[in-house]
Amino acid sequence: ITWTFAHEEVQGSVQDRYAQKFKEAIEAKTDGAVKIDVYPVGQLGDGANQVELLQNGAIQLGINNPGSVGTLVPETNLFSLHFLLPSDMDKAHELVNNSEAMEMLNQKYLEKNMKVLGWFPEGYQMWTGNKKITEPADFEGFKIRTMASPVISESYKTYGADPTPIPYMEVYSSLQLNMIDGQVNPIFAIEEMKFYEVQDYMMLSNQAIFVGTFVANDLFWDSLSAARKEQVKAAADEATAYILGAQKDLNATRLESIKENSEMEIVELTPAQREKFKEASLPAREFYVEKYGExxxxxxxxxxxDVAKITK
Ligand code: 6CS
Incomplete structure (x- = not known):
């Protein structure tokens, strides 16, 4: 039997590595009775399409992220808030897997036909731009490409920016044609999507962590035997444990490669500069609570x- 696994990134990315690890683990655990076909982004449509295919069971497994699911599962927009997760990556990984808040959030996914099998940080979100951005005022009138989530938009509006949703695969050409001034993504993605070729600055802003969500279609999940479910869970846990080190390595080596192979200037924000962005971003939290309710x-x-406990 073959299960289809779609994700929203290109080959060699964090999501692709996660998918390949899961494939390897589940094929081994089932002695080849289960086979996985992995489809990277583009092959089955963009991120939003993939979520739809997963919801209606046309595909069994997939990785999406709060940015692409935010209009469907409003509560997941909390991951689009800035300065929320601890900047210590190990602690962030631990929290998205073990905080009780996640059980409640996973329930919201289930109500939308998605059984969550794992959460994993993919890296820090960094800004790239055609100008240097070191304080909120630098964002005034700045057209930043983001994913199409209301809370992402709101977060950039708090800085005075002009957030513009564009599909992932069109970001490079939009930057090249100066239709937008900048974008936001983890370093590994900025490297593999070659945004460094068409941007002058990369700010190590670290205002948020990009998290991926490994999900199964709920009816597909319900159709599995108890023994098969255990195998799937164990394989997902293996992939989740593996990806922490893998994404850290990938982001680190790709930062080095950007430094060596591109002209893009790398701008490190000071703690004081980050603090100003944090203060400016806080109204987005009120927006989230007011808009999405109890x-x-x-x-x-x-x-x-839990963040307070783990960072104490
Ligand atoms: O910015 C985006 O749209 C995408 N970024 C990453 C790192 N993964 C998938 C997502 O669609």
């Missing part, structure tokens, strides 16, 4: 409590 607020509070 459960969203409770999930945010639970997560913030």
């Amino acid at each position: 459960d969203a607020g409770e999930i945010l509070e639970m997560l913030l409590e």
Whole structure:
């Protein structure tokens, strides 16, 4: 039997490595009774298409992210808030897997036909631009490409920017044609999508962490035997444990490669500069709670409590 696994990134990316690891693990555990076909982004449509295919069961497994699911599962927009997760990557990884807030959030995914099998940080979100950005005022009128989530938009509006949603695969050409001034993504993605060729600056802004979500179609999941479910869970856990080190390595080596092979200037923000962005971004939290209601607020509070505990 063959299961289809779609993700939203190119070959060799963090999501692709996760998918390949899962494939290897589940094929081994089932002695080849289960085979996985991995489809990277583009082959089955863009991120939003893939979410739809997963929801209606046309594909069994997939990786998406809060940015592409935010209009469907409003509560997941909390990951689009800035300065929320601890900047220590190991702690962030631990939290998205073990905070009680995640159980409540996973329930929201289930209501939209997605059974969550794993969460994993993919790297810090960094800004690239045709100008240097070191304080919120630098964002005034700046056209930044983001994913199409209301909370991402709101977060950039708090800085005075003009957020513009564009499909991932069109970002490079939009930058090249100066239709937008900048974009935001983890370093590994800035490298593999070659954004460094068409941007002058990369700010090590680290205002958020990009998280991926490994999900199964719910009816497909329900159709599996208890033994098969255990194998799938174990394989997912293996992939989740593996990806922490893999994404750290990938982001680090690709930063070096950008430094060596491109003209793009790398701008490190000071703690004081980051603090100003943090203060400016806080109204987006109120926006999230007001717009999405009680459960969203409770999930945010639970997560913030766990962040406080783990960073103490
Ligand atoms: O910015 C985006 O749209 C995409 N970025 C990454 C790193 N993964 C998938 C997502 O679609």
